[in-house]
Amino acid sequence: MKAIHISSILERLCIQNVSGTSPSITSFSPVDGKAIATVPITTRVDYEALVGKAGVAFSQWKQVPAPKRGEIVRQIGDALRLHKQDLGRLVSYEMGKSLQEGLGEVQEMIDICDFAVGLSRQLYGLTTQSERPAHRMFEQWLPLGIVGIISAFNFPVAVWSWNAAIAWVCGNVCLWKPSEKTPITALACQKIVSEIFNRNDLPQEISCLIQGDAELGKQMASDPRIPLLSATGSTRMGKSVAQAVAARLGRTILELGGNNAIIITPHADTKTALLASVFGAVGTAGQRCTTTRRLIIHESIYESFKVQLVDAYKQLKIGNPLDEANHVGPLIDEAAVNSYLEAIKRCKQEGGKFIVEGGVLKGDGYPSPCYVKPCIAEVEPHYKIVQQETFAPILYVMKYKDLEEAIAIQNNVPQGLSSAIMTLNLREAEHFLSVNGSDCGIANVNIGTSGAEIGGAFGGEKETGGGRESGSDAWKAYMRRQTNTINYSDKLPLAQGITFNL
Incomplete structure (x- = not known):
């Protein structure tokens, strides 16, 4: 993609390059290594001022009826629709994922806005029966206040929206710290959202954006004015956040590492299994928390499936992710490339045999040093490197004898995010979903x-952290539960039959 096209996108999204500002962050694209734009870092003074304004905004926003809050989120969804193409291209260029995945990420933002609009009329409480006569007991859900959001580079805007759209309809305001590796897409989204709040005569601080490194995240984790902090990233980061927030008895939603496996049984539709395995392993260049990192294949079909897998990898096209003919783009930066190379080295040291070799790609078509080859290694499940998450397109394949062994292999890792089984056998499928099945x-x-x-x-x-975001009843994490009892009699009966007379 030519620089002039990126400049046009930035102009349409009202992104201005900041020069001569210190401190600041310059975002470089992994696609071609070029600078996209520079944004100022949020100082401690800026942070304090913004949190104060967010608190004031919350006092106004929480008074707005939930369906009216939903109407504002509906407008945000419509604005995202208008900017989908530009935002999708910017996501792809700044993060390095394929254009289809970049557009898909923006679609996720639109979808969660639609979900939140409906949710704004369904923040249900519960009425329960009181043991005392002439009493009504019920519970209601109330806003928390400022919801902090720390998002990762691999989904630079979608995961923020999962949290923000739900938090907003619940009556909260949001303080967002995006990854310092993808600050420009965050700024674009903030400008879109701010315009909607401004158009409706609402405080722009209902949505706050702060830019900075891990130190800023630590500041959020230790801030008692943020009752809930949702953080996406590595397990190491999540443990640090959890400790800091727990020390002040705050709440967390943690979405951390994944080491996801697909079990492929003799009863699998191999065509479906192959497509799922390849996309799961190489999509976003292996930089999804849900990336498929392990294939657990029944010994009776292991060799035949392996041949199909190797052949499929030969057909992968690696290059500029904005070219829709390419399947795989670059890793986010050179540090990620080094982690990828180190994992390959360690796998070989433990005895892993690579049936599709990895390596860094150079030459024409690879204008940055961040392009690598998706690779496949035959391993044993107990290898230490297999127990760890490497954010790169490295796929580990292994055999199993029976389903109980396959499930044990799948579960025997520290992480527990996503899992899958490929089978047309109903008993196998149900067993995988049972109490004795996947622990993810x-x-x-x-x-x-x-x-x-x-x-x-x-x-x-x-x-992986244990938190939940997005759909179902995940909204409850963004609110506080209050139990209410109303006595409409002229007496004061006590619970448990206790009497107290004066």
């Missing part, structure tokens, strides 16, 4: 590990 937050049948719909609650178990 997401378990799919004849669908890969990657790609979740916004209607379902998203998140995982174990070192």
